[in-house]
Amino acid sequence: MKENKVGTYSFVAEPFHVDFTGRLFMGVLGNHLLNCAGFHATERGFGMAELNESNYTWVLSRLAIELEDMPAQYEEFSVDTWVENVYRLFTDRNFAIYGKDGKVYGYARSVWAMINMDTRKPADLLSLHGGDIVDYIETEKACPIEKPGRIKVSSCMPVRSMDVYYSDIDINGHVNSIKYIEHVLDLFSKDWYAGHVIRRFEMAYVAESYSGDTLSFFREENEDGTYDIEVRKNVGGENPEGEVVCRSKLKFDNK
């Protein structure tokens, strides 16, 4: 396994996983990427199941996906994933998304922390399994997209509010990382997507939200045409500003 630092996993774009333009939903791609991260970590002894036994779990902190194109319905595609770097409290995991004939759809970057499930405190990655994790760092493979950046939203008028429902909630009782992607992308209309494609999508996961929470979405357009979105929970009442749950940045191109 240490020889083979890059994991490769194959997928097909299923009918209910493509949007009205016939291209894979970004949330579905995100789900595949996170699954690949899980497969790759598990195969190397750092998977959720192993960690949960010792009371630790991986937490996704940042995700950035940049695409030239997106798989079409029924198309086969594959995802390469590898660990680019390991720091004391974070690790950088990258992805490359390929079509059947080696066509490059795009790349993704993610940043993960590990926490103790009781204390919710971060674990020292470099001391885990005697520092084993650094043996899996892949230094050769390029991920030619920018790292996730800072996202700042100053708008105080939500463009949408929604309650958290049953289908949003994962096994940890949190709104799952993929559902935030779907809800953020739903802030743009079908007409908008008829004329635009997502070139780059970024998400910064800040805090968890739960059943019973109300999520408010704040959106602003930047001078360069990108959009920044902030999701806050339970805005109003005792805590008028609510609490930031996640932030997203979207770069669209005209079709």
Added chain:
Amino acid sequence: MKENKVGTYSFVAEPFHVDFTGRLFMGVLGNHLLNCAGFHATERGFGMAELNESNYTWVLSRLAIELEDMPAQYEEFSVDTWVENVYRLFTDRNFAIYGKDGKVYGYARSVWAMINMDTRKPADLLSLHGGDIVDYIETEKACPIEKPGRIKVSSCMPVRSMDVYYSDIDINGHVNSIKYIEHVLDLFSKDWYAGHVIRRFEMAYVAESYSGDTLSFFREENEDGTYDIEVRKNVGGENPEGEVVCRSKLKFDNK
């Protein structure tokens, strides 16, 4: 292929596809079943891609799923599917869902029509490909659950209304069949699911809904403890009753 009338397909319950109890979401199972229907039909020359070329498409009319249990996170399971009957305008397709060691999770029944995509009129299944489809009827395999029944909802007070968003819409421009399942199940709270499991789920698909539509959900509890739900689009205004999109019946058991 005519020898092998039952198709078998394997899956694993992915982390983002299980609910807070750690069991597969019903909508995800529904997605897998419909994919199996697609695989099975395609392998026998009756798939969407082949049909679309000749301007026809399959339309799901009814789905009923009855389960003793649901796969847990990371569990492998498989789906058998076969054609039970073919009539002039409808075909009955069944499913069996098994665990790794032959454990039976449950069964499902579905009813499909085929329509001409231009005229939206139903096609005569018995004359398609020279009546070839009847050669695939499997008469031996049992599907020991009741057929989908009639669902009648008289409530005129919606329990929820929601706009159709980008992530609801499939390649045909319709709200996809799986999203209705998710939205219907979201009418029940996380607390409800903490104490109840879905024993049987039924859906009757009546009409399509589109981007820009507003969906209203009407729910009533029957004397036997089952719930009937009707989804109508664009209730109010010129057409106070709106138009029925689908109806669902849910039977829960206490945990």
